[in-house]
Amino acid sequence: MLQPNLDQETIQRRHQEANIVRKIVFIVFGVLVLAILGVGIGGYVYVQGALEPVDPGNEKSIEVKIPIGTSTGEIAKRLEDNGVINSALVFKYYVKYKNENDFQAGNYSLNKSMEMTDIVTALKDGKVFKDAEITVRIPEGLRIPQVSKKIADQTDYTEDEILKKMKDEKFIKALISKYPVLSEKILDKKIMWPLEGYLFPATYDFYKKDQSLESIIETMVKKMNTVVANYKGEIQESGYSTHEILTLASIIEEEAKKKEDRFLVSGVFYNRLGKGMPLQSDVTVTYAQQESKIIVTYNDTENESPYNTYTTPGLPIGPIATPGKSAINAAVNPEGNPYYYFFARPNGEVLYAKNLQEHNKYKEKYIHEWRELAKKNND
Numbered sequence: 001m002l003q004p005n006l007d008q009e010t011i012q013r014r015h016q017e018a019n020i021v022r023k024i025v026f027i028v029f030g031v032l033v034l035a036i037l038g039v040g041i042g043g044y045v046y047v048q049g050a051l052e053p054v055d056p057g058n059e060k061s062i063e064v065k066i067p068i069g070t071s072t073g074e075i076a077k078r079l080e081d082n083g084v085i086n087s088a089l090v091f092k093y094y095v096k097y098k099n100e101n102d103f104q105a106g107n108y109s110l111n112k113s114m115e116m117t118d119i120v121t122a123l124k125d126g127k128v129f130k131d132a133e134i135t136v137r138i139p140e141g142l143r144i145p146q147v148s149k150k151i152a153d154q155t156d157y158t159e160d161e162i163l164k165k166m167k168d169e170k171f172i173k174a175l176i177s178k179y180p181v182l183s184e185k186i187l188d189k190k191i192m193w194p195l196e197g198y199l200f201p202a203t204y205d206f207y208k209k210d211q212s213l214e215s216i217i218e219t220m221v222k223k224m225n226t227v228v229a230n231y232k233g234e235i236q237e238s239g240y241s242t243h244e245i246l247t248l249a250s251i252i253e254e255e256a257k258k259k260e261d262r263f264l265v266s267g268v269f270y271n272r273l274g275k276g277m278p279l280q281s282d283v284t285v286t287y288a289q290q291e292s293k294i295i296v297t298y299n300d301t302e303n304e305s306p307y308n309t310y311t312t313p314g315l316p317i318g319p320i321a322t323p324g325k326s327a328i329n330a331a332v333n334p335e336g337n338p339y340y341y342f343f344a345r346p347n348g349e350v351l352y353a354k355n356l357q358e359h360n361k362y363k364e365k366y367i368h369e370w371r372e373l374a375k376k377n378n379d
Contacts, residue, residue, distance in 0.1 A: 132205035140324035197319020200224035234332035249323035249331035262330035279309035
């Protein structure tokens with residue numbers, strides 16, 4: 001993955017955060033020195049992990065009550081008891097070294113996906129439990145035009161201005177400079193939508209009526225950045241870039257609707273990539289055509305496009321939809337298997353095959369189900 005050019009302010013901020021982690025490691029494990037020996041790198045990893053969101057994909061609201069006069073230590077314990085943070089001890093020393101101590105009393109609506117900085121900001125600003133002014137719900141598996149329609153349906157912005165912003169190069173470059181999940185690769189002129197696959201599907205609550213379109217889109221990118229950061233090690237081990245993993249995850253999202261199938265389907269794609277076989281994924285064909293089809297024809301598969309995995313070897317040029325957490329997880333943790341083909345039925349069942357002959361038998365037996373479904377939709 002090409003790394004974005006970070007400005008001096010960003011570099012300085014990251015150095016400061018790393019220094020804070022090191023200081024917390026020293027203090028925390030100084031306290032626990034009698035119980036834990038030989039901290040070293042393990043201590044750094046522990047504290048760094050404790051500062052990460054408890055569950056990046058969990059947006060469920062958790063009400064946390066902070067009474068008047070509650071100490072920082074008691075606040076930390078309440079947050080840990082409610083599952084909002086990983087460690088009360090680490091939180092306590094984190095806010096100490098960040099010199100954050102003017103927390104407000106109130107009933108707070110927090111969740112397990114929040115980053116430490118967001119929790120601290122909420123507690124300082126006194127953003128207590130209240131109804132959101134704007135709620136934007138983005139399901140998994142949508143394409144940018146569909147995401148834009150969802151945003152338009154749930155805000156005062158029009159589809160046209162949202163789609164225009166999705167291609168605003170200046171805005172996108174600003175996002176690249178802030179979020180490591182994004183790379184210069186998305187600026188390739190052959191990419192249909194630069195932010196395709198980078199807007200994490202979730203429910204987003206905003207508490208201002210005049211929430212800017214830029215902040216709505218950026219919030220989705222920020223969430224994807226947080227989720228992907230949890231798979232940094234697995235992505236490095238995979239041998240693929242973050243862009244390629246999200247591309248694969250988006251295909252898995254579209255091909256396997258049941259979570260239990262996604263790891264096997266991922267394994268099939270890894271098997272084909274390892275053998276130099278084309279992925280031949282029908283969902284990449286329909287994306288290349290920017291259409292939604294139940295049945296893909298032979299002529300469709302002949303369409304020359306960097307997205308069409310029948311004509312383009314390896315992975316397509318970029319993601320084809322918004323992958324959720326389970327699809328991303330499957331993309332970096334494929335289940336080893338002997339299969340090179342799979343056939344999905346309309347009822348969601350996926351049939352796996354070791355060779356083309358076996359695959360064609362499944363196809364001959366069940367292809368009529370897709371034809372009947374297509375006919376029903378056309379009537």
